[in-house]
Amino acid sequence: MVNFLIFGPPGSGKGTQSVKLAEKFNLVHLSTGDMLRAEIAAGTELGKKMSTIMAKGELVPDEVVIEMIAARIDKTKGSAGFLFDGFPRTVAQTIALEKMLNVRGMKIDSMLVLDVDHDELVNRLIMRAEQSGRPDDKDPAVIENRIDVYKSKTEPIINYCSQKGLYQPVNGMGTIDDIFVRLSDNMKKFV
Ligand code: B4P
Numbered sequence: 001m002v003n004f005l006i007f008g009p010p011g012s013g014k015g016t017q018s019v020k021l022a023e024k025f026n027l028v029h030l031s032t033g034d035m036l037r038a039e040i041a042a043g044t045e046l047g048k049k050m051s052t053i054m055a056k057g058e059l060v061p062d063e064v065v066i067e068m069i070a071a072r073i074d075k076t077k078g079s080a081g082f083l084f085d086g087f088p089r090t091v092a093q094t095i096a097l098e099k100m101l102n103v104r105g106m107k108i109d110s111m112l113v114l115d116v117d118h119d120e121l122v123n124r125l126i127m128r129a130e131q132s133g134r135p136d137d138k139d140p141a142v143i144e145n146r147i148d149v150y151k152s153k154t155e156p157i158i159n160y161c162s163q164k165g166l167y168q169p170v171n172g173m174g175t176i177d178d179i180f181v182r183l184s185d186n187m188k189k190f191v
Contacts (some may be wrong), residue, residue, distance in 0.1 A: 001081040001082070003081045003109050004108075004109060004111070005108060007111055008114030008116065009114075009154075011116065011125040011143075013124075015031060017176070017183055020180050027082060028076050028081070030082055031086050031087075032087040034085075035072075036065075036068075037134075056142065066097075069087055073100060073104065080191065081106075081109075081191075084097070089153065090153050094157050094160055111161045111168060112170050114179070116172040120173060125137045
């Protein structure tokens with residue numbers, strides 16, 4: 001199995017590209033953002049607790065997402081590998097993922113990092129707010145907080161993964177189709 005991380009700031013296109021890439025390479029797409037929003041939509045106790053944190057643009061506790069991912073990994077069979085989208089978001093989550101994969105005879109094979117200008121990130125999220133109704137997309141102050149949280153808590157993973165030779169930077173500016181080609185070309189080296 002080949003396992004990829006798709007990585008980048010909020011609005012960089014992780015979710016958008018993951019859907020297309022998972023289909024092309026027969027990967028299981030695991031998005032912690034989607035899983036958390038499903039909990040909120042279902043009105044679970046967990047969803048109620050997490051919705052306040054997410055609406056402020058903060059990260060939910062590591063143990064919540066680690067448990068969600070572990071449960072999904074064990075349920076999945078018959079794919080070429082996993083595409084982790086929006087997970088890990090802290091170095092602690094990264095270490096937990098490595099352990100989860102190692103005990104199952106797998107590893108992280110590559111980390112694809114989408115590089116997008118700050119203003120473009122903000123524009124994309126404001127545009128999405130018009131259709132998605134996501135509370136974390138509506139308020140420009142929350143968008144800025146999400147970008148700050150990315151820089152302080154999530155970006156250090158790049159350094160951690162670079163030391164293991166996993167870091168693959170990808171230009172995330174341009175059309176969705178152009179970026180898809182760049183990511184696909186990169187992933188072909190591993191599958
Ligand atoms: P996520 O669901 O991961 O959301 P996101 O960072 O906003 O990115 P997303 O993948 O949805 O958007 P994309 O860039 O594809 O997380 C939401 C929240 O959940 C977090 O803030 C946090 O609170 C919580 N959370 C999730 N995972 C967690 C974890 N592991 N630990 C702790 N907390 C966690 O696209 C954005 C928009 O841009 C879309 O409208 C898209 O259509 C558009 N777009 C994409 N590419 C484009 C392009 N090339 N040109 C123009 N528009 C483009």
